[in-house]
Amino acid sequence: MSGNATNRYYSDKPLSLDGVRVGTRLPTLTKCPSQVEVVLFCAAIRNFHRLHYDQAFTEEQGFDSVIVPGFLMGNWCLEAATRAFGPDAEVCRLKFKNTAIAPVDVAYTIEGSVISAGKQDDGRSLVTCDFTVTGPSAEVVTLGTVDIRLA
């Protein structure tokens, strides 16, 4: 792996405990998952729910489009946090809740901000961030919380 590859993934200036306070905003991540990407992800996590690939079944259930799986949107929150805090960041908790149906082939914005930051008993830093995953009509489809441990 080259240093450039690392730099393309992480923020130019990774956040640290000293550099954040409650309310610090993380760089925004955007995603526009296609149906193919959703199928690939479902195969990777062994989720075969037809809502994620079967248009006819999905319409029978009253939805217009096949649906982005919650675990993918949870992973977006995790990804946004690790990109922001750099290579020393270690995810130690993730919480997410789907709040609305998320169709494929539309753009989503993943926005996060710091809600707490401090030292743990072992001397390591713990930062907690809240996230929203928002669709094009400004509807929040997922709420997430990520705990990041820093060396």
Next chain:
Amino acid sequence: MSLLTPEVMSWVGRSIEFWSDPISATEVRRFVSASGDDNPRYALLETPEGSEATPVPPMLYYAVTRPLVPASELANDGTVQEHRPMIGTGQTMGGSVEVEWLRPLALNDRLRGMRTLASLNEKRGRRRDFVVAEWITEYWDREGALVVRERYEQILF
């Protein structure tokens, strides 16, 4: 009529034990390419013997513990008809998930899971009545150390 019959409620407190596949480099590559999260931390898959364990994407705990079954054994909605009470049409959807990693997952980890149905609560929805099942799952490594705790709310209808 309530969806929570006495037979359904008798499931509360029941547990099931299961083992994961070992976390392989193939599983890691598949997850990384499918998720689009190409964190360079997970590109280092060649670990010299004796060095620190190679970390893998945290969410892989879920992938490697899901059962692989023939399509003929899937429920109508495509989900695995695994250990769960049959409620209403038998269909399910994911609700909220909370996962705590007590240490980073690593290549070759093999997890033993214990999944317990903690509660069932009936709710009135706009489209239909449904039940929220709260599952608590703990995952241990080969040495018996607790690695992951998960709380998962599953919607049954």
